[in-house]
Amino acid sequence: MRGRTSALKLAxxxxxxxxxxxxxxxxERHLCRVSQNCAELLDALAVGVMYTDKSSTVRIAAGSRGAELARDLLENQHLGGPCLDSYGTGHAVPPVRLASADALARWPDFTGRARERGVGMTFAVPLRARDRVLGVLNVFSADPLSPLPAAGCPHESEDADALQVARALADAAAVGLHNHRAYTGYRDLSRQLQSALTSRVRIEQAKGMLAERWRTGLDDAFEALRRYARRHRLAMDTAANMVIDGSLDDTALRGGAPERLGQPDRPPSEAL
Structure with missing residues (x-):
């Protein structure tokens, strides 16, 4: 990640x-794109995200670059791997070279599978929205299978830079997921409130029509409308619409025989 072009790309x-x-x-489409961007920025073999959806189902998203590899290695972590470690702790798993004894001891099945697929180094960072972990971004690199370099060597600095880039992308992706979920919640609430307001307006309109027609109070008109709705197991809004469109006559509202203008009587079970 050097130079003005790289900085602009990251931004x-x-x-x-x-x-x-x-x-x-x-x-899923969003996280596939995040994975693809990360793979391109870090020149990695593959990058994938393991995350949970609204129903808490575990899902996998991977960019087009090394998609099959990413999916294979993410699915292979059911017995342990950097993704599960990061998800469980809520912290990043720093770059680990898979030729090391530490990697083999920590994740024997995953390490063996990853090395067979040509992966030499991996690390993972959580997608955190405040205290909640929404998923984990896992990077797979073809770093040479060699011993860890001594402190201060170039590899150490490059690994730290790569980890910071991945962390920035994971944090941004988590903010994006959190914002969309909040937006969806507010949007649905707004629609519910709008629907309730519209329903209330129709009920008030029907009350006014009945009160004027019967030359009675609004409370009496509302009570007649409510009794009809309960008797026929209808929503108040539905009964109000019937008054407004003229399909419900006064006799039916007051408990008489006819149910609707121009329609035969129906049992309550058919009105559900």
């Missing part, structure tokens, strides 16, 4: 990762 990617407040947002 653009971060902006893309948080731009999620829209109705056609798709979490």
């Amino acid at each position: 653009a990617v971060l902006m893309e990762s948080v731009d999620t407040v829209c109705d056609d947002f798709d979490a």
